[in-house]
Amino acid sequence: MAKKNLKKEVPDESKLDKVVKGLEDFGGEILTPMWFLPTGNLALDYIISGKVDGTGGYPVGTSELFGEPSSGKSLLLAKAVAEMQTLGHLTILADAEMRWDDDFAALHGVDSTKLKKFYPETVEDFAVETSNMLDKLEELDKKALIVLDSMAILSTEKEMEDIEGGDIKADQGRKAQKIKAAFRTIRGKIRKTGSILLVTNHVIANPGSYVPTKMTPGGGGVPFQANVRIELGKPTPLTMKDRDRPIGVELHAKITKNSIAPPFGECSMQLYWASGVSKYSGLLDVALDLGIIERRGAWNYYKDISFQTANFKDIITAHPEILTDERWAHPYWMEV
Helix, strand or coil, X not given: CCCCCCCCCCCXXXXXXXXHHHHHHHCCXXXXXXXXXXCCCHHHHHHHHCCCCCCCCEECEEEEEEECCCCCHHHXXXXXXXXXXXXXXEEEEECCCCXXXXXXXXXXXXXXXXXXXXXXXXXXHHHHHHHHHHHHHXXXXXXXXXXXXXXXXXXXXXXXXXXXXXXXXXXXXXXXXXXXXXXXXXXXXXXXXXXXXEEEXXXXXXXXXXXXXXXXCCCCHHXXXXXXXXXXXXXXXXXXXXXXXXXXXXXXXXXXXXCCCCCCCEEEEEEECCCEECXXXXXXXXXXXXXXXXXXXXXXXXXXXXXXXXXXXXXXXXXXXXXXXXXXXXXXXXXX
């Protein structure tokens, strides 16, 4: 029997070009590779993307931030805009609430002169304007961060007509259908341009629930389309010894949906009014959980080096190898 030639044929560049051309002729599309936008905090980067080396964060596509008022949504939006501007990409704000504060955003690194803003009143306004901008981005071969603040405040054209006609009632079913259709329309364009859409949403009481529960308004369109959903819990005030007035808050984030990394990760970040959120805030708790750092009594230990919690940033600066420990990439929950 003749021996088969088991040597693999390596396709040359011309053959690969023909495959790509064939896909395009057939009607397929070559999508932009996945990349991540840093959130401005490594602990949050890690629970979203599983990366702690500065290359993680929000993925291409849609991410939803939802929670009670004053839970940190606006802060995280500002940090994301600042990070995108640092990378030199376009930033766009759909300010449906008309409450964006340029001064507050500037404290977190945002250059308002480089932030394009528009003010949608309805779901249809947002969908049309966003779709048109994504078309222009594709023509220019550029990517952008688009921020919608917030989904809950948007109405629909039919609802606006009813209100103007004196019929004051909200049709949540129709609104949910419009939102779902809008996100189906722009989803492919976001992915094709390599852009990122951050959506904030509030939580409301679920009127159909026997046991009091909270839900996000707008139906299942956003939760279904989102790659990542981040729930922000009620913040904890931070005070100084013998002082009553808070000097900041501790923010609590939990991943309720994740298409990029294992879901249900949690982290807490300390926000101080005077200095904002540190890049390393909350990372110590994750490092303790992974066993990279050990806690003995009131002291923390990295190998034989002892330090107090307040000095964790100094330890990271002096020992950057902490962030390259293999346990970040291979955590215990990924073991068989």
